[in-house]
Amino acid sequence: MPELPEVDALVNFLRSHIVGDFISRTDIGELSILKTADPPLAAISGLEISGASRVGKALVIELDGLELVCRFARAGWLVWHDQVPSGPVRMGKGPLALRIHLASGAGFDTWPPVPDSTSAKRERRRTPRSPS
Template sequence: MPELPEVEALGAFLREHAVGKAVKRIDVATINVLKTFDPPLTALGGLTVTGVSRHGKFLDINCDGVHLVIHLARAGWLRWSDSLSPRPPKPGKGPLALRVHLVDGSGFDLTEAGTRKKLAVYVVRDASDVPGVARLGIDPLGPEFTVEHLHGLLRAAGRAQIKGVLRNQSVIAGIGNAYSDEVLHAARLSPFHPASTLSDDEVADLHRVIVDELTSALTRAAGLAARDLKDSKRSSMRVHGRTGQPCPVCQDTVREVSFSDSSFQYCPTCQTGGKVLADRRLSRLLK
């Protein structure tokens, strides 16, 4: 899933390549991708892209005051083309969900792999009209995200598992499954650690790691073409997506905990005192 660094990098790419250009038309290939009806999608035709911003994991394309807001979900992506095919796409064919044509012939496709279609597009007069944007918590790279603020969030979370708190978009906006794995590994914390029981020193260290991990990811992504961002993210991961491989810090084997529709990775030596956490999926199979 694209998370804060990748969405920010996509925004930077569009600011360089799309701002100042007018929208020629938008083709919808998968009708359920569009979550709003007023203003209509056709209202964007003829408007000029005046800015691109990010709200958590939402991408906000401002077209003369009408906003095209995109959430790429788990398997969505944005594919830019300097010379986009002018032919309207065939509905329901392949991964293409929506195509944005700009007047100079360039533009981008929104695609989504797999069968679980969650990619969402909104056309609104204000980004806060999107329910998911309105519910967002604090941006971890904003000036308001201080150690004291994080401490308050963790206290309010009670004994909720720290992994879930980091991923909760209503608490901290922009961190998903991958970067929460990386943050917890760097902070040497178990994903199941109760949020409110972290010491003052642990909270301060967690705050530092969150900012450092996201800032480093942004630095790696800077200047990359949209097509290269996925590989950059994948190659930089220390534990996420590396089940069975050696931890780059201690050489222990990276382990996985699987759920019905997701999984996370961690290092027992670095994060759980050598304890291997129960894999929920494997436990069910052994019963």
């Protein structure tokens, strides 16, 4: 779990790299990370990033009247890209939860805090049961 100093360092890094930039696109890799349907995730495309802060251990990316809140829980994190990878994000195929593309060409990925249900089901199938 990221501790407060790590989240503070992440906020400071993001403030210097994303404030004033615009979100050009979002790609979702894990549907379970979305906790709201209104407004839809697509509503943040085209919005200017006005700030980055934290509430507890949650990262808050401030947009034009909206906030994108990232909770990392036990094992989640954020990966920065000076140039966002061009390959597609495939839903449920890997650890990537959300990719944010910025107008500058940079961006970041969030990694989910817990294993998705598909991975958990696969893991249960691989684990042999003890004889009763």
